[in-house]
Amino acid sequence: MAGKFDPVPGTGDIWEPEASEWVFLENAARDVFQTYSYAELRTPVMERTELFVRGIGEDTDVVQKEMYSFEDRGGRSLTLRPEGTAGVIRAIANAGLNPGEEKRIFYNGPMFRGEKPASGRRRQFHQVGVEAVGSANPFVDAESILMLLHYLDRVGVTNRRLLLNTRGLPEERKSVEDVLSGYFSPYTDQLCADCQRRLQTNVWRILDCKNEGCQPIIKQAPVISDYLSQESRQFFSDVCDALSRVGVEYEIAPRLVRGLDYYQHTVFEVIHDGLGAQDAIAGGGRYRLNVPGLKKPLEGVGFAAGTERLIMARQHEGQYQPARMGPDVYLANLMEGAIPEGLALAEKLRNAGWRVYAETENKSLKAQMRKADKLGAMVAVIRGEEEVNRGVVTCRDLTSSEQTECTEATLHQWLEQHVAGAVGTAAC
Template identity: 40%
Template sequence: MAMNIKRPNGTEDVLPKDVYKWHTIEKIARETAESFGFSEIRIPTFESTNLFLRSVGETTDVVQKEMYTVKAKETEFTLRPEGTAGTIRAMLQNGLLNEALPQKVYYMLSCFRHERPQAGRLREFHQFGIEMAGSAAPSADAEVIMLAKTLLDRLGLKNIELHINSIGCPSCRAKYHEALRAFFEPHKEELCDTCKERLVKNPMRILDCKSPICKEIGKDAPVILDYLCDECSEHFEKFQKYLSKFGIKFIVDPKIVRGLDYYTKSVFEFITTEIGAQGTVCAGGRYDGLIEQLGGQHTPALGFAMGFERLLLVMDKQGCDYLTPKKCDIYFATMGDAALEKAMELVKGLREYGYCAEYDLMGRGIKAQMKYANKIGAVYTMVLGDNELNDGKARLKEMESGEEKEMILNEKFTANFENEYFNKILDVMDDENGSMFAFAGEDK
């Protein structure tokens, strides 16, 4: 009977043949973050719904339309729609903000939003993000952007533009809200129902509306940069100065307001035009009031997140390099029970040294075993039968070249194989067209 159960709409399966692409991003992201002094944090998949109501904002699309919320008896939980709120909650609850500042953490996690699925926008999606708590300095803003750009560069992405803006502090934003209400009030009846509500509660959110009509109305709206107080204006000027010191090119884009209410002052997005409408591959900014809003002492903070799925879309589009998938280092083709037992003994020793070693588990004939070894990309193969066991030696075959070498089947087999593998890697390194990633033994 055919299986009629399919994965939920808006989710994806990552198959073994593709997971090496994810490993590439995870490896480079982790190494880049740690080189900037960030440490990994892991948080729950779901949190109290109130956490997101207080942090993300009740007027946002995320809260009003997109959250997955469940009730368990008297308690209400929500699958995390983003990583910042849960991370800040974890910092507060575990006392990290009482330790040396700034606190710098990174995470890799899945998020959940009920949206219309499309390329680069799924209902379950994955993010790499960083959060820095404790510094109000504009140099910290430049530092987190430097981290993001370094990561994008190391992944090999090109033609990515950095757009920045300042959305001010609560003080100067209040004056801006008054100007926006005055601008949008004559168009109130033309706005979508959500933006009619936003006009009262948070008119700046209208600028982030996806409705074509609201976008058209808002294109001539006042810009926040004309309403910044002296402190926010100075912060934004220094922020731009430090970006220039890092040699980072940017575009000042007054239309960037970000989709979550906790942002203040600096906001930014790294944008590409190569994957259609969902062109933002990294977004973030400063949220100096969030920690206090969640019950902590006033502590400035900032961060960013970038989506794995969108990064992969751009990397595939641009033909970026990935780390070579892990291959089987050696496959033992066996004939008979005695040979099978010998293969089990040999693979045990090789695996203890970190090699990927396999042998037949299907009871195939020798020809079928060699076909299987070829399909899984085994670098070496070795046939074991009665003759090889009686002689105490067998021939090691390099599959790509067809070259063979006799090996002694004794207690030094693992060391001899390692020498053979190591010498082959040295040969590849000597080849001007060679690559360290040509073999799966990269970490040996």
């Protein structure tokens, strides 16, 4: 298409009415998270590259091949944040956290990952997320999950599954990997090509393989929890018990390990059927994260939910109901010299709370009425020579086609009768 200048791959423009969806989701997140005593934090969209390398882990996919990194004019390597946690931890460390002090934070904004775009996957995507930092208590994990579910309820995403797992501590995790590798290695020839690769890159994923040939082998695989310490098992069961006691349904997913190195103990994901291959709408877990300049890593638990995917889920569940965008009042003008006065009237109406589109072009009434209709206006207020000379205005209800004359004094009352519902909606 000649003359078109496409946005960068994996990014895009969000127009109304979809933009209203975004506002809805962001506001709902703020409302819900604040009821859990979390406070908003806005961190920069770019950080020093080292923050992510150290924080997320050198060997992760994210760091190795997905970061948007560049050198700034001072020769520093900066990176567009691929996730929110590292920046939050950096901010908290920067502000100072006393021993024993807790901070509960939520954030919202764009993240960047240089992956191949697909359904539900963009290079610039958006997350609302939370972090509870400074506590090593399993019930904080449980509450964090409750908060996520609360949020999903609030935005109408009810058709979902909560997957839960524990990674134990880093040392334990290593030994579990060794156990798994040791178990699968002898069967290498019998595993599918994907699993043969996974044996080298990510043993855990073999547990998730759908290939029939691999199933018999997987079924006999060692049970992960058997190789965790008593403490880790206790931690996880505390989380699970707390959730059960609140009546939360979850599935234990042994192969759920997540891609970032900083996680330990609890990890979880919420998935939604019908979103295609990218079915996770939210995910998170407990972590221990070190950032440059910190002597000791900070421990916390948090999650992030993908706004794009929440919108997809809402669409899937018939929750997607974009708000009416049109103005309440279309102010038509039929007199060449009267446009400035029309603008003045429009200002008065706006001050009273009405949404007003004031016509500034001179065109036929027919054209103006068409435009009023096209804009989705509730009423048209017409000012022509006849009206101006007599100090009135013609009011037409575009739904009922009822039409009368009003003075400026009676106009407000007429508007309330004819667009009251719309104003009520707008005020919410």
